[in-house]
Amino acid sequence: MGKQSVWKSYDQKELKEVDAVCERYKTCLDAGKTERECVTLAVEMAKEVGYKDLNVYIAEDKQLKTGDKVYAVWMHKMVALFQIGEEPISNGMNILGAHIDSPRLDVKQNPLYEADGFAYLDTHYYGGIKKYQWVAQPLALHGVAVLKSGKTVPICVGEKEGDQPQFDPGVLTEGDKTYLYTGFCNGKDKSRHGSMGMVLDKDMLTVITEPVFVVPSGSYSDGTGFEGHEFFEASSIRKKGSLYYFIYSSVVMHELCYAVSDNPLSGFRYGGVIVSNCDIGIDSYKPAAKPAAFGANNHGSIVEIEGEWYIFYHRHTNNTWYSRQGCAEKLSFDGEKIIQAEMTSCGLNDGPLKGEGEYPSFIACNIFTNDEQMYVGGAGHPYIMQDGRDGDIEPAYITNLCDGSVIGFKYFDCKGLTAFGIKTRGYAHGNVKIKTTWDGDVLSSIPIDNANIWEYNEIKITIPDGVHSIYLEYSGTGAADLKSFTFVC
Numbered sequence: 484m485g486k487q488s489v490w491k492s493y494d495q496k497e498l499k500e501v502d503a504v505c506e507r508y509k510t511c512l513d514a515g516k517t518e519r520e521c522v523t524l525a526v527e528m529a530k531e532v533g534y535k536d537l538n539v540y541i542a543e544d545k546q547l548k549t550g551d552k553v554y555a556v557w558m559h560k561m562v563a564l565f566q567i568g569e570e571p572i573s574n575g576m577n578i579l580g581a582h583i584d585s586p587r588l589d590v591k592q593n594p595l596y597e598a599d600g601f602a603y604l605d606t607h608y609y610g611g612i613k614k615y616q617w618v619a620q621p622l623a624l625h626g627v628a629v630l631k632s633g634k635t636v637p638i639c640v641g642e643k644e645g646d647q648p649q650f651d652p653g654v655l656t657e658g659d660k661t662y663l664y665t666g667f668c669n670g671k672d673k674s675r676h677g678s679m680g681m682v683l684d685k686d687m688l689t690v691i692t693e694p695v696f697v698v699p700s701g702s703y704s705d706g707t708g709f710e711g712h713e714f715f716e717a718s719s720i721r722k723k724g725s726l727y728y729f730i731y732s733s734v735v736m737h738e739l740c741y742a743v744s745d746n747p748l749s750g751f752r753y754g755g756v757i758v759s760n761c762d763i764g765i766d767s768y769k770p771a772a773k774p775a776a777f778g779a780n781n782h783g784s785i786v787e788i789e790g791e792w793y794i795f796y797h798r799h800t801n802n803t804w805y806s807r808q809g810c811a812e813k814l815s816f817d818g819e820k821i822i823q824a825e826m827t828s829c830g831l832n833d834g835p836l837k838g839e840g841e842y843p844s845f846i847a848c849n850i851f852t853n854d855e856q857m858y859v860g861g862a863g864h865p866y867i868m869q870d871g872r873d874g875d876i877e878p879a880y881i882t883n884l885c886d887g888s889v890i891g892f893k894y895f896d897c898k899g900l901t902a903f904g905i906k907t908r909g910y911a912h913g914n915v916k917i918k919t920t921w922d923g924d925v926l927s928s929i930p931i932d933n934a935n936i937w938e939y940n941e942i943k944i945t946i947p948d949g950v951h952s953i954y955l956e957y958s959g960t961g962a963a964d965l966k967s968f969t970f971v972c
Contacts, residue, residue: 516625518560518583519637525562529554534564584609590626622648647679647694653719653784654683655727655747661687662747664718664729668700675700678718678731680748697751698742701734708753712740719784720747723792726819730757730784737761737778737857739796741785743819757785758812758824760798761857762849765825768893768952769921775849775891776826777859777866779804785814785821792816793831794824799859800845800867800879808845808867808879827893835950838897841969845879849891849921849954865890884911884963889921893952895970902971903927904941905955908934913959917944919951931959937966 493501515521526534529552537553539545547553551567560583589607596603623641630636641649650667666678679694696703701713717732717739729742729751738759742751756764761778764771776798783796792814797807811831812824828846829836836842845867852864859866865888869877881890884907905915914928927944957963 515583516585516587516623518585519627520625521583521585522556522559522562525564526554526556529562529564537565587625588622647675651717651782653717654687655720655722657722657747659685661685662720663690664697664720666714666718667716668702668714668734670734671702672700673702676703678714678729680720682748692748695748697744697748698729698731709742711735712738712753712756715780717782721785721787723787723816727751728754728785728821732781736780737763739781739783739794741821754819754821756823757814757821758783758794758796758826760796760810760826762826763857764823767825774855774857775851775921777802777850777861777864778857779859791833798826798867801873802859802861802864802866802868804859806873825893829894835894835896838895838900838946838951838970839972841967842892843878843967844881844890844965846892847881847890848893849889850881851889852885853887864888878966880967881965882909882962884909884915884957884965886913886958886960888957890955890965891921891952892954892968894950895953896950897946897970898948899972900946900970901943902941903929903944903946904939904969904971905929905931906937906939906966906968907931907963908937908966909961909963910935911957911959911961911963913957913961913963916956916958917942918954918956919946921952921954923954925956931963933961939969941969941971 511524515524534552534554537555540547540553547567549567549569552565554562554564556562587609589609591605591607594604594606596605624638626638628636628638648667649665652663652665654664655662661683662680663683664678664680666675668675668677677696677699680697681690681694682692683689684691698714699707699709704710704713712733712735715732715734715736719730721728721730725745727744727747729744731740732738733740739757741754741757743754744750744752758781759765759778760781761774761776762769763774769775779799781796783794785792785794793811794814795809795811797809800806800808810826812827813833814824815822826848828848847867850865854861854863856864863883863885865881865883865885867879868882869875869879871877884890903917907915910933912932914930916925916928918925926946927942929940929942931940953968955965955968
C-alpha cells in the first residue's frame with residue numbers, strides 16, 4: 484500500500500495553521516539574509532514570548548530558576564535559547580540545533596584583488612547559488628561596517644520599497660562632481676522604471692543625491708519619444724560641447740541608442756540609433772529592415788580621439804550571445820544628431836583597407852543566409868569561432884558556411900587586382916561566388932572540395948580600380964570553414 488500525502492489528511496483548520504507557519508517562514512527568509520540578521524530576528528521573536536538576555540542575569544547576579552527563559556548571543560552570528568526545567572542539569576539537556584546559512588555571495592574581509600587588468604571582489608558563496616549568473620540578477624547589499632572607533636554600523640542597500648537594481652554603471656566627472664548612471668530593465672517589468680542618474684561625492688563612493696530616472700524602460704515610455712527604443716542596459720554618458728549624450732542598449736538588443744540633453748540629470752530626449760550589430764536601419768547597400776548579420780545584445784559608447792568621434796561596440800561570435808568581438812566605427816554628426824554608423828571591416832583605419840595581400844575572415848561585417856534572422860543562436864548559420872575554447876588565444880575564422888551563406892567585407896581600395904584567393908577547409912563540395920554587392924552579379928567563383936586541412940584556392944578575376952565591397956557566397960553541399968581571403972595584384 485502506497486503512502487498517502489499528508490496534505491490529504493489535514494482538515495481546513497490544520498491547513499490554515501500550516502499556511503500561517505509557511506507565511507511566517509517566508510517572512511523570516513526575507514528578513515534574515517545573513518547570520519547577523521537571522522540572529523537579530525531570532526532575538527526579537529524570543530523576546531515576544533518572554534525570553535530575556537542571559538547577560539542581564541549575570542550582571543545582576545541573579546539565579547536562574549525553573550521556568551525562566553533566557554537567550555545568549557555570541558559574535559552576533561550565533562544565538563542560544565534556554566528554558567530552565569525542573570530536573571538538575573546533571574540529568575542532561577534536550578537540545579534542538581539549527582545551522583544558519585543564508586544563500587548569498589559573501590564578500591571576504593580583505594576582498595579587493597587585481598587580475599588581468601580588472602579589480603575584483605573576492606567572495607565566498609553559500610546556499611547552492613548559481614554563481615556564474617549572479618551578475619544578471621537584482622542584488623542587495625547586506626552587512627556591517629566597522630568604523631575606526633570600533634563602532635559597528637549595519638548596512639542594507641537595495642531592500643527598500645521602490646529600490647531599483649543597479650547594473651552596468653557609467654560615470655562622467657565634471658569638476659568636483661561625478662555623475663553615476665546605472666540600471667537594468669528587462670522587458671515589461673513594471674518594477675523597473677529606467678536608467679538612473681545620481682551625483683557622487685569627491686571620494687566617488689558616497690552618493691549625495693537621490694537617483695532620478697533619465698531614460699525610461701518599456702513600461703514607462705508612452706508619450707516620451709522613446710517608444711520602441713526604451714532603455715535595457717549599458718548606461719554610458721559623454722559630453723560634446725554643451726550637450727550630454729546618454730548612450731544605452733535598447734530593448735531590441737542589437738542597437739546602441741542615444742538620448743541628448745543640456746542637463747546631465749534631466750530633460751533627455753531620444754536621439755536615434757548609433758549602431759546596430761545587424762545593421763538594421765542602414766539602407767545604403769540593402770533594404771533598411773534587412774539584417775546583414777546575426778545580432779544580439781549590444782554594449783559600448785562613443786569616444787573622442789584627436790578631434791574625431793567613434794563608436795565602440797561589439798558583434799557576436801561562437802553562435803552565442805555571450806561571446807563577443809570588439810568593433811569600432813567612425814561617427815558623423817549633423818548638428819546634435821549622430822548619424823547611424825554602418826558596420827564595416829575598417830574599424831579605426833579611417834578609410835578603406837588596401838585591396839592587396841591576405842586578410843583574416845573574422846573581419847567580416849556581414850554574415851547572413853537566405854533565412855533572414857535578426858539574432859544569433861540559430862541552427863545552420865555561419866559564425867565566427869576559433870579552435871579550442873572560447874577565449875583561447877587562437878586565430879579566429881568563420882565556420883559553417885552552408886548553402887546560401889553570404890559573408891561580406893567592406894571596404895577595400897582596389898588597384899591592379901588580377902586574382903583572388905580563399906583559404907578553406909571542411910567537408911563541403913561546391914563553389915564560393917565572388918561579388919562586390921550582396922545581391923549583385925557574380926564576378927567569378929572558386930571551387931572547393933572536401934579537405935580536413937586548410938587549403939588555398941585562387942582564381943583570376945577583374946575588379947575595376949576603386950573602393951569596393953567583397954561578398955563571398957557559398958553554393959553547394961556540406962559546410963566549410965573560411966580562414967582568410969587574399970587580393971593578388
